[in-house]
Amino acid sequence: MTDHDNDTYRAQFDQDPDSLIACPACDTLHKAVPVQAGHIARCTQCHFKLMDPKPDTLTRTVALSITASILMVTMLCFPFLTISQAGLTGEVSMLEIIFDLSHGWYNILAVLVAAFVLALPIVRMIALIYVMWPLHQGRPPPAAARQVFLFAEKLNPWAMTEIFIVGTVVALIKMMGLATIGFGIAFWLFCGLVVVIALKNAAVCRWTIWTLIRKSPL
Amino acid sequence: MSLDNLDTDPKVAFMTRAIDMGWIGCHTCGTVHEGDQTHCRTCSAQLHSRLPNSLQQTWAWLITGALFLIPANMLPLLSNLVLGHNEGHTIAEGIAIFFQTGDYFVAIVILVASLLIPFSKIFVIAILVLSIQFRWQLDNKTRLLLYEFVEFIGRWSMIDVFVVALLAGLVKLGAVISILPGTGAICFALSVIFTMIAALRIDSKTIWDAHPKDTIE
Ligand SMILES: [Zn+2]
Ligand SMILES: [Zn+2]
Numbered sequence: 001m002t003d004h005d006n007d008t009y010r011a012q013f014d015q016d017p018d019s020l021i022a023c024p025a026c027d028t029l030h031k032a033v034p035v036q037a038g039h040i041a042r043c044t045q046c047h048f049k050l051m052d053p054k055p056d057t058l059t060r061t062v063a064l065s066i067t068a069s070i071l072m073v074t075m076l077c078f079p080f081l082t083i084s085q086a087g088l089t090g091e092v093s094m095l096e097i098i099f100d101l102s103h104g105w106y107n108i109l110a111v112l113v114a115a116f117v118l119a120l121p122i123v124r125m126i127a128l129i130y131v132m133w134p135l136h137q138g139r140p141p142p143a144a145a146r147q148v149f150l151f152a153e154k155l156n157p158w159a160m161t162e163i164f165i166v167g168t169v170v171a172l173i174k175m176m177g178l179a180t181i182g183f184g185i186a187f188w189l190f191c192g193l194v195v196v197i198a199l200k201n202a203a204v205c206r207w208t209i210w211t212l213i214r215k216s217p218l
Numbered sequence: 219m220s221l222d223n224l225d226t227d228p229k230v231a232f233m234t235r236a237i238d239m240g241w242i243g244c245h246t247c248g249t250v251h252e253g254d255q256t257h258c259r260t261c262s263a264q265l266h267s268r269l270p271n272s273l274q275q276t277w278a279w280l281i282t283g284a285l286f287l288i289p290a291n292m293l294p295l296l297s298n299l300v301l302g303h304n305e306g307h308t309i310a311e312g313i314a315i316f317f318q319t320g321d322y323f324v325a326i327v328i329l330v331a332s333l334l335i336p337f338s339k340i341f342v343i344a345i346l347v348l349s350i351q352f353r354w355q356l357d358n359k360t361r362l363l364l365y366e367f368v369e370f371i372g373r374w375s376m377i378d379v380f381v382v383a384l385l386a387g388l389v390k391l392g393a394v395i396s397i398l399p400g401t402g403a404i405c406f407a408l409s410v411i412f413t414m415i416a417a418l419r420i421d422s423k424t425i426w427d428a429h430p431k432d433t434i435e
Contacts, residue, residue, distance in 0.1 A: 005234055006234065006238075006239060009234060009239055010239070013239075013241070013250065017249075017250055017251070018249070020250040021243075021248040021249070021250065022235070022236035022241070022242075022243020022244070022248050022249075022250050023243070023248060024243070024244065024245050024246060024247065024248045025422045025423070026235070026422065026423055026425070026426040027235040027236050027237055027243050027423045027426065028233045028234070028235050028426075029233075029234050029235060029236055029239070029243075029250070044233070045233050045426065046358075046362055046422075046426065050248065081384075081388065083388055092387060092388065096387070097383070097384060097387030097388075098383075098387070100386070100387050101383060101386055101387060101399075105401065105404060106386065106398075106399055106404075108404050108407070108408075109379065109382065109383045109386070109399055109403065109404065109407065110383070112379060112383075112407055112411075113379075113380065113383045116376065117380070146260070146261055146262040147262050149261065150246060150261050150262055150263055153246060157369075157373060157414065157418070158414075160373060160376055160380075163373060163374055163376050163377055163380065164380050166327070166374075166377050167376075167377045167378070167379075167380030167381045167383075167384060168380070168384060170324055170327050170328065170377060170378075170381050171380075171381045171384040171385055173321060173323065173324045174316075174321075174324060174381065174385065175385065175388070179388075181388070206247065207247075207248075210247040210249070210260050210261060213260065213261070214249070214259070214260045
């Protein structure tokens with residue numbers, strides 16, 4: 001480290017503090033020079049993904065979030081699993097599975113499944129639509145854009161749709177000896193949902209969104 | 219190279235961090251602020267040069283998570299009432315049953331998700347926090363790998379909780395079989411959640427504070 005470097009950063013900061021970025025993972029300073037869509041700029045110290053602008057990030061995120069919300073709501077209306085055993089057949093939807101759990105101690109399990117698999121993913125989608133729809137329309141970001149996008153970012157690790165799918169497959173194999181269990185329409189919609197959510201998460205460049213939000217008045 | 223680090227030679231030189239300049243870099247979005255600011259002008263998050271009490275909070279959540287893992291493994295995860303026979307089993311017994319019946323896929327998924335990940339995660343978080351706390355000579359690359367492990371792998375432990383919930387949800391369909399989640403399942407779920415919170419309480423910036431010269435290049 002030389003004084004020269006510090007002076008350069010200081011000059012850069014005085015000229016435009018937004019032209020610098022401190023890596024959120026390791027605090028290393030970088031001069032933020034926007035990269036081309038499709039390219040990734042990583043931290044020189046820890047390789048954290050600082051910018052990964054995508055072509056049409058707003059259009060894609062909004063479109064995929066709307067698709068995912070529709071899939072989610074549709075999925076709830078159809079049977080998730082079908083079961084036949086000793087001549088009896090039946091089917092259950094996701095909501096029925098959750099409601100069947102909600103008594104006594106098992107309420108905790110019901111709440112966990114409802115929150116991690118259904119509620120938090122859908123709240124995150126709605127939050128992204130709220131922030132990005134006006135931006136997509138070329139309007140200024142909504143008043144609470146900062147807080148809402150921050151909240152959506154914090155929710156990310158708690159949305160567990162993809163984990164639930166693996167759990168479903170394991171549960172089916174576990175049950176094979178006891179009853180014949182099949183997949184309902186909702187299961188396949190749910191698989192589609194997992195793919196759409198993955199595409200949606202990959203379409204968000206946080207740096208691009210934050211830069212757009214920053215332009216709105218506090 | 220489109221991101222310019224103004225240091226002359228990134229491989230040898232000390233990387234200038236926001237803290238070195240008396241600035242605060244936002245933990246969420248990376249916006250650089252003067253040291254006296256309290257909230258980020260870009261994302262509204264609270265600003266801290268380093269998260270206050272990060273180590274104490276991580277320890278508290280981690281110990282709680284570890285304590286819940288004990289009953290999670292002792293108590294039945296699931297009780298099957300098949301034709302009146304109670305076949306409750308713990309996590310380890312469940313894995314053994316599937317190995318015996320030849321369901322190797324299920325056995326391995328549960329072994330990894332319910333035993334290996336939860337235990338190794340608690341161990342790894344402890345190593346990580348100790349290495350930050352006592353400035354162990356653990357190179358930054360190793361610590362970063364450990365950090366990424368706890369951040370991205372930990373959530374997958376929830377598989378078994380979802381399996382139990384699904385099996386129990388099928389109860390009303392079968393008159394012959396009835397499956398009830400055991401208290402072990404609830405302890406296990408809480409343990410996974412507490413260790414996830416512990417991982418989120420770690421300030422990854424402190425990983426680089428002890429030996430800032432050591433880059434992963
Ligand atoms: Zn970094
Ligand atoms: Zn910020």
